[in-house]
Amino acid sequence: MNRRFIVSLIGILLFYGGLSLYLGWNGWVYLSALYDWNHAGIYSVIVALLALAFIIGRVGQSTLLKPIAGPLKLVGSYWFAILEYGVLLFPVADIVALLLKLGGAERDAYVLGTGSIALFVLLILLIVGTRNAWSPVIRHYKVQIPKQAGGRQKLRIAMASDIHLGTTIGNGHLHRLIHKVKQINPDIILLPGDILDDDIEPFIRHKMADTLGKLDAPLGVFAVTGNHEYIGGKVPEFVAAMDAIGIRVLMDETALIADSFYIIGRKDKASAGFRAGNAGRLPISELVSPLDNSLPLIMLDHQPSDLSNAAMNGIDLSLSGHTHRGQMAPNHLVTKRLFELDWGYLKKGSLHAIVSSGFGFWGPPVRIGSRSEVLQIDVEFVPA
Incomplete structure (x- = not known):
């Protein structure tokens, strides 16, 4: 591998990691407000596994991980869709939440309200998109x-x-x-x-x-x-x-x-x-x-x-x-x-x-x- 390829690969991984971290942070803020959940360590591991699932599944196809490679790759694939639409939806939700906060709204309104709407739109996109993928015309x-x-x-x-x-x-x-x-x-x-x-x-x-x-x-x-x-x-x-x-x-x-x-x-x-x-x-x-x-x-x-x-x-x-x-x-x-x-x-x-x-x-x-x-x-x- 030449140096240029390695530098490019590191850059892509850092960018991907940053986006995954941003989505994970939004999820943590929402879950903490919803359930008053304090298990940050467990949550971080779950997000990391979701972000790495596709890579592990792809590499594991020809290893001892073969029995779980398919499910891992499927989970990781869905994470890519969540990542793309999360990056489009969450900044809008964050800006609206910030404006509501500055306007004096209660935390439930600006965190749970905007978060629930963003989550609902994301779920609709995934459901409709899954139907479009598996139902050919x-x-x-x-x-x-x-x-x-x-x-x-x-x-x-x-x-x-x-x-x-x-x-x-x-x-x-x-x-x-x-x-x-x-x-x-x-x-x-x-x-x-x-x-x-x-x-x-x-x-x-x-x-x-x-x-x-x-x-x-x-x-x-x-x-x-x-x-x-x-x-x-x-x-x-x-x-x-x-x-x-x-x-x-x-x-x-x-x-x-x-x-x-x-x-x-x-x-x-x-x-x-x-x-x-x-x-x-x-x-x-x-x-x-x-x-x-x-x-x-x-x-x-x-x-x-x-x-x-x-x-x-x-x-x-x-x-x-x-x-x-x-x-x-x-x-x-x-x-x-x-x-x-x-x-x-x-x-x-x-x-x-x-x-x-x-x-x-x-x-x-x-x-x-x-x-x-x-x-x-x-x-x-x-x-x-």
Whole structure:
């Protein structure tokens, strides 16, 4: 590790610790007024465990802590949501409480009153956000591609990105995916990355491949890697596991489907990272150069960061995920600045670009301002 990385890591941990301390202090003031509770030591340990639960659970997945790693990671994930919305709500509550105090209000009014309102809003956000995360919807798009596709006039795609299978999301949520895909009744199923959350071990241990393998469509199931597959560092094992259940992972590869259209699958940008051996990925131009571009070109690229190149190289339909649409508002304000298209549909020249908010989630099983979704994309081929 270089010095710059260590300094950055220490800075992040101090910042995170400071925010956790601020939330913990607010909780202590409220509980002390509510119950006249004086066990500061016990309370401090509880807050510290909540703040560290995700890290302990993530590291403990491959250690003796494996039996409790999942629950710890889930608790720690919810703490992240509490932290984000606490940082937004508590300063407002603190300012109102201070104004009430200066105005001569009783302590119960300015501590318990403002604290209870903030706690109520926080609980509503967590409840609604949990429902949004675990109750996926089908979102429908229609596009026209001005090309012939053999004898095919129409194509129905079911797309699910960012499933994030691991210690939190497992077979239960996978069954919801299978149910939604059956409702769509697609010709082909496309999975543009982040099928795994990080470590492949929970995926194998809980036999999630057996459930994922129930995805079925006449023209097959195709996938690409996302950044999270590279975080786990087990991409070859992941590709082999997918191949064993009939899901083809395209690693900078193309597939001609029924002599009608091409599926182009890009490695994720993270393939150039240290855990991927710095192999990198091929440019779009190199992937499409040997293809018959009179046929429709459909590309899976996990991150929607290369839309201009996709348009310039004749891609007709680009499918991505990655952004989660920020997952928890107001994070969508960040993703909107980072990506030309962070969610939904964009027409760029002859390119139709679609970005999903994802079927799963990262970290907290909470979605505010976004929704877990499966996409139904109806493509009509209309020769120019």
